Amino acid sequence: MRFRELKKHKKQKVSQEEKTIPYATTPDRIKAFITDMFMIYTPILYIITYVFMNGKDDFQSSQLAPFIGVTLYGIVYAILLAKLGQTPGKKAYNIKVVDQKTHQNISFFRALLRFIVFLFSATIVFGLIVSFFRKDNLTLHDIVAKTVVVEVKDSV
Secondary structure: OOHHHHHHHHHHHHHHHHHHOOEOOHHHHHHHHHHHHHHHHHHHHHHHHHHHOOOHHHHHHOOHHHHHHHHHHHHHHHHHHHHOOOOHHHHHOOEEEEEOOOOOOOOHHHHHHHHHHHHHHHHHOHHHHHHHHOOOOOOHHHHHHOEEEEEOOOOO
């Protein structure tokens, strides 16, 4: 076969694989993230502020309290992704984080790595913008952790 024919055949094969995987849309991913912030992160911050500290003034003057809050959120997030493949926000919008090749749930450490890279990519913003230039909507943290966010069919 000629090179052009091989390249065309390879593109057709990849296109057929991409069509079978229902990738989650960017708006659904954003809405799921916002839902998770309200359902997981806000209660953690509330408990740290009003149970372990003497209120918002102590929380705002502390450098350790926000770090503890983000760390606890990351651990809860990683546990949920490892066990269920979904957080409450992702479940609400019928999306799931799975391994890029096997489409199975990822391990706790991979989910934690994904969260840490998410913090970095959200800080530089470039890591999140990457998804707008890709057909599969992968962000920097998805690429590094070799994960993909897919739509899940309703089981109701």
